[in-house]
Amino acid sequence: MPQKPLLRLLTCGAVDDGKSTLIGRLLHDAGLIAEDTLATLAGDSRRHGTTGADVDLALLTDGLEAERQQGITIDVAWRYFATPARHFILADCPGHPQHTRNMATGAARADLAILLVDARAGLLPQTYRHAAICALFGIRHLVVGINKLDLLDFDQAVFERIAAEARAMAAALAIPHLAAIPHLVVIPLSARHGDNVAHPSARIPWYAGPTLLHHLETITIDETATEKPFRFPIQWVNRRDETFRGLAGTVASGRIALGDPVTVATSGATAPLARILGPGGDQPEAQDGDAVTLVVAAPLDCARGDLLAPPTARPNVADQFAAHLLWTDDAPLLPGRQYRMRLGTTWTTASVTTIKHRLDPQTQAHEAATTLSANEIGLCTLAAATPLAFDAYATNRATGAFILVNRDTNRTAAAGMIAHPLRRATNIHPEAYPVDKQARGVALRQRPLVLWFTGLSASGKTTVAKLVEQHLYHAGCHTFALDGDNLRHGLNRDLGFTPRDRVENIRRAGEVAKLMVEAGLIVLASFISPYRAERRLVREMLAPGEFVEIFMDTPLDLCAARDPKGLYARARRGEIPNFTGINSPYEPPESPDLTLDGQSPPETLARQVLAHILPRITGEA
Amino acid sequence: MPLPPHLRRLEAEAIAILRETLASFRAPALLYSIGKDSSVLLHLAQKAFAPAAIPFPLLHIATGWDFAEMLAFRDRRAAELGAHLLVHTNPDGLARGISPITHGSRLHMDTMGTEALKQALDLHAIDAAIGGARRDEEKSRAKERIFSPRTQGHAWDPRSQRPEFWTLFNTSLGPGETMRVFPLSDWTELDIWTYIAAEGIPVVPLYFAAPRPVLRRAGALIVRDDDRMPLAPGETPETLWVRFRTMGDWPLTGAHESRAATPAQILAELAIARTSERHGRLIDHDQDAAMERKKREGYF
Numbered sequence: 001m002p003q004k005p006l007l008r009l010l011t012c013g014a015v016d017d018g019k020s021t022l023i024g025r026l027l028h029d030a031g032l033i034a035e036d037t038l039a040t041l042a043g044d045s046r047r048h049g050t051t052g053a054d055v056d057l058a059l060l061t062d063g064l065e066a067e068r069q070q071g072i073t074i075d076v077a078w079r080y081f082a083t084p085a086r087h088f089i090l091a092d093c094p095g096h097p098q099h100t101r102n103m104a105t106g107a108a109r110a111d112l113a114i115l116l117v118d119a120r121a122g123l124l125p126q127t128y129r130h131a132a133i134c135a136l137f138g139i140r141h142l143v144v145g146i147n148k149l150d151l152l153d154f155d156q157a158v159f160e161r162i163a164a165e166a167r168a169m170a171a172a173l174a175i176p177h178l179a180a181i182p183h184l185v186v187i188p189l190s191a192r193h194g195d196n197v198a199h200p201s202a203r204i205p206w207y208a209g210p211t212l213l214h215h216l217e218t219i220t221i222d223e224t225a226t227e228k229p230f231r232f233p234i235q236w237v238n239r240r241d242e243t244f245r246g247l248a249g250t251v252a253s254g255r256i257a258l259g260d261p262v263t264v265a266t267s268g269a270t271a272p273l274a275r276i277l278g279p280g281g282d283q284p285e286a287q288d289g290d291a292v293t294l295v296v297a298a299p300l301d302c303a304r305g306d307l308l309a310p311p312t313a314r315p316n317v318a319d320q321f322a323a324h325l326l327w328t329d330d331a332p333l334l335p336g337r338q339y340r341m342r343l344g345t346t347w348t349t350a351s352v353t354t355i356k357h358r359l360d361p362q363t364q365a366h367e368a369a370t371t372l373s374a375n376e377i378g379l380c381t382l383a384a385a386t387p388l389a390f391d392a393y394a395t396n397r398a399t400g401a402f403i404l405v406n407r408d409t410n411r412t413a414a415a416g417m418i419a420h421p422l423r424r425a426t427n428i429h430p431e432a433y434p435v436d437k438q439a440r441g442v443a444l445r446q447r448p449l450v451l452w453f454t455g456l457s458a459s460g461k462t463t464v465a466k467l468v469e470q471h472l473y474h475a476g477c478h479t480f481a482l483d484g485d486n487l488r489h490g491l492n493r494d495l496g497f498t499p500r501d502r503v504e505n506i507r508r509a510g511e512v513a514k515l516m517v518e519a520g521l522i523v524l525a526s527f528i529s530p531y532r533a534e535r536r537l538v539r540e541m542l543a544p545g546e547f548v549e550i551f552m553d554t555p556l557d558l559c560a561a562r563d564p565k566g567l568y569a570r571a572r573r574g575e576i577p578n579f580t581g582i583n584s585p586y587e588p589p590e591s592p593d594l595t596l597d598g599q600s601p602p603e604t605l606a607r608q609v610l611a612h613i614l615p616r617i618t619g620e621a
Numbered sequence: 622m623p624l625p626p627h628l629r630r631l632e633a634e635a636i637a638i639l640r641e642t643l644a645s646f647r648a649p650a651l652l653y654s655i656g657k658d659s660s661v662l663l664h665l666a667q668k669a670f671a672p673a674a675i676p677f678p679l680l681h682i683a684t685g686w687d688f689a690e691m692l693a694f695r696d697r698r699a700a701e702l703g704a705h706l707l708v709h710t711n712p713d714g715l716a717r718g719i720s721p722i723t724h725g726s727r728l729h730m731d732t733m734g735t736e737a738l739k740q741a742l743d744l745h746a747i748d749a750a751i752g753g754a755r756r757d758e759e760k761s762r763a764k765e766r767i768f769s770p771r772t773q774g775h776a777w778d779p780r781s782q783r784p785e786f787w788t789l790f791n792t793s794l795g796p797g798e799t800m801r802v803f804p805l806s807d808w809t810e811l812d813i814w815t816y817i818a819a820e821g822i823p824v825v826p827l828y829f830a831a832p833r834p835v836l837r838r839a840g841a842l843i844v845r846d847d848d849r850m851p852l853a854p855g856e857t858p859e860t861l862w863v864r865f866r867t868m869g870d871w872p873l874t875g876a877h878e879s880r881a882a883t884p885a886q887i888l889a890e891l892a893i894a895r896t897s898e899r900h901g902r903l904i905d906h907d908q909d910a911a912m913e914r915k916k917r918e919g920y921f
Binding site: 066079290328 | 625626627630632633634636637640641643644668669670671672673756757760761763764766770779780782783784785786787788789791793794795798806807808809811894895896897913914
């Protein structure tokens with residue numbers, strides 16, 4: 001009998017529903033645990049076990065010291081096993097809500113999920129959350145195992161009631177732009193004693209369906225990535241020497257044969273395929289999952305990060321799109337903040353522009369939200385720094401998935417599934433004018449710049465900026481001053497001082513400064529701008545060298561002593577929430593262009609600034 | 622012998638991980654332990670970058686207690702492949718005369734294994750170390766990501782690993798941090814031998830059964846590779862047909878009795894084996910959660 005294809009699956013469900021025990025039982029009853037491992041397990045059970053005199057099979061997968069001490073699963077454990085019928089890669093996922101991101105790690109590549117339910121407890125909030133995450137990641141086969149029925153004397157009525165609830169849950173999982181889970185099987189179990197795991201149970205005469213193992217061995221996964229359009233993210237360009245240029249990567253979907261034309265999605269450039277090199281040498285064709293090196297018959301301008309597709313079935317190309325996010329970072333999502341984004345083999349930066357809604361996994365309700373915290377799911381719109389080639393996740397898991405990375409910590413901040421491109425992104429093209437920034441700079445006889453003063457309230461930013469502007473004016477320069485307080489009276493009057501509003505405040509100020517620079521002006525911007533990420537955002541809006549970060553390094557005590565507006569006194573009395581330096585953080589620049597000692601006289605500081613910038617304005621530096 | 626479909630899939634995935642490492646890091650290196658997993662890794666690297674040569678160096682941490690046959694095999698393979706081979710031994714440990722026999726396995730492995738590896742990574746400014754570890758070997762390894770970052774001091778924090786979604790690996794590193802990369806994460810011992818047999822990959826002859834001089838120590842069969850291991854009064858090594866299931870320093874690695882002398886015979890032996898692969902590794906039994914402790918401190 002030919003083997004069924006490799007099955008990737010996960011076990012999930014709430015804490016204490018018996019996931020690790022089930023896997024231990026599955027491996028044990030299938031005869032797949034080595035004798036010395038079993039002996040070690042017996043020792044571990046005496047030390048950490050929770051099953052009295054019996055061997056605690058959960059300890060087989062709970063491999064971290066902390067897990068064994070606490071008796072819970074923290075991170076996903078991978079298990080590999082094979083029966084004569086099939087090879088399996090199984091992810092044993094944690095149930096604790098705090099570790100949902102680790103559960104999602106197991107779900108991302110799985111074709112099937114076993115969702116365990118403790119028969120005594122029924123469906124719990126975490127059961128719903130895990131079911132929603134499985135649906136979000138596009139898992140189409142769900143097995144609900146109703147476990148611990150031995151503790152209820154294998155009561156059929158309990159099983160039928162929970163099974164009906166599980167079916168209702170799966171039917172209600174209608175995440176917009178994603179298909180519901182179409183295939184559902186419910187199996188009564190006792191993982192601890194092995195009923196219906198690998199062997200049918202005489203204690204459940206009322207159940208006529210398959211055992212869990214039999215179901216896993218025989219199920220057909222109807223994923224047909226081979227039938228989808230050809231997609232090939234270029235991973236690495238192999239330039240052995242001048243005579244060889246190969247495009248190395250893994251076919252994400254579809255198939256390709258020698259002579260077929262391939263198109264670079266973002267540029268439209270096309271060339272026919274001349275060679276396909278696989279692990280065994282030249283081959284006439286390749287299909288999804290194959291790691292190959294493609295050689296094209298004509299020069300083709302492309303590199304790592306480009307996506308190859310057939311000229312007749314191209315992906316979307318856009319820089320704005322709607323997507324579901326599963327937030328995984330401990331730092332909550334801040335709309336407007338820049339994150340590193342990886343889609344296929346492309347890295348770019350992107351920000352969330354709006355949160356359309358947050359999803360309540362239990363009720364499927366769409367809630368209004370201004371942020372997403374760790375383990376929450378939301379539908380968002382995003383804007384990327386560069387145009388991206390992608391498909392909707394529902395039609396192609398390989399080209400519709402992305403991750404976001406926190407730029408400060410390098411932590412993986414979110415898993416994303418693209419719903420659709422935004423129409424405004426595909427129909428708006430920037431207009432180029434012949435009189436540009438350079439032309440205006442020549443007319444004004446200066447190089448435009450942004451002098452960005454950052455520092456605590458009352459640190460002296462505005463005082464020094466005013467002096468610098470006066471000197472520049474007398475030197476014949478064309479300037480404009482932007483001030484946080486002034487902008488908040490007009491353009492930004494809808495914004496407060498929450499972290500989210502602070503990000504938007506600086507984004508708008510940056511856009512205004514950028515327009516001024518386009519107009520050829522020297523901009524003096526004074527903003528507390530407490531976050532590094534947003535100062536970097538403004539820096540990246542501008543051309544290299546146009547952004548001069550000036551750090552007003554004034555001790556908090558001195559600022560508070562000056563307190564010209566009485567704000568520190570009020571903040572310390574608790575009358576002002578989110579006041580920088582008191583109850584809201586300030587992140588000093590790591591490598592500012594200029595650091596000013598706020599304890600020196602303002603005129604001295606203004607001259608330091610002038611000495612630094614005058615050569616740049618006149619073009620001598 | 623054609624590859625079974627699941628192994629063709631694992632081969633493609635491992636090749637993709639190797640290419641990803643090359644494309645994403647400044648100075649990757651392949652941790653070459655001379656064992657069977659390293660041999661498979663080397664074979665996959667040849668395929669991943671063909672027709673170009675393997676574009677990064679091989680790094681071997683020599684503890685001073687490697688089997689002589691392993692060192693000979695290492696030099697032969699590196700020469701055949703035209704590979705750039707880096708060999709590092711902890712000079713401080715060498716000067717102190719650290720030995721598994723007089724200092725015990727734990728101090729020996731910490732000094733000549735873990736510490737030496739960290740020195741070599743720093744010395745050669747390697748920012749991504751590719752290793753042949755598999756998740757089916759041991760419980761704490763079963764928990765590790767494919768791209769697994771290390772702190773500036775090469776430590777692993779298993780309690781707060783980055784989630785790893787699809788094959789969209791997060792290869793970002795902060796200053797001084799390094800990455801460990803495990804292309805064989807999803808392979809099993811059986812997969813490795815099936816692949817070796819199908820592809821005809823050369824491995825150290827110690828994996829194959831032969832008559833060898835054996836001492837019985839703490840229930841393990843130790844093949845005495847040289848006379849640094851003292852004999853008990855009146856003790857003489859007995860000659861037994863043995864082979865190794867896993868490679869390590871010879872005083873710390875137990876052999877088992879076997880007549881399996883080809884990859885096909887090894888596969889037949891594994892099909893009925895009732896003990897796990899690392900059973901013969903004395904260093905894993907130092908203490909509860911020994912592997913996790915070693916990994917946290919930087920061991921591969």
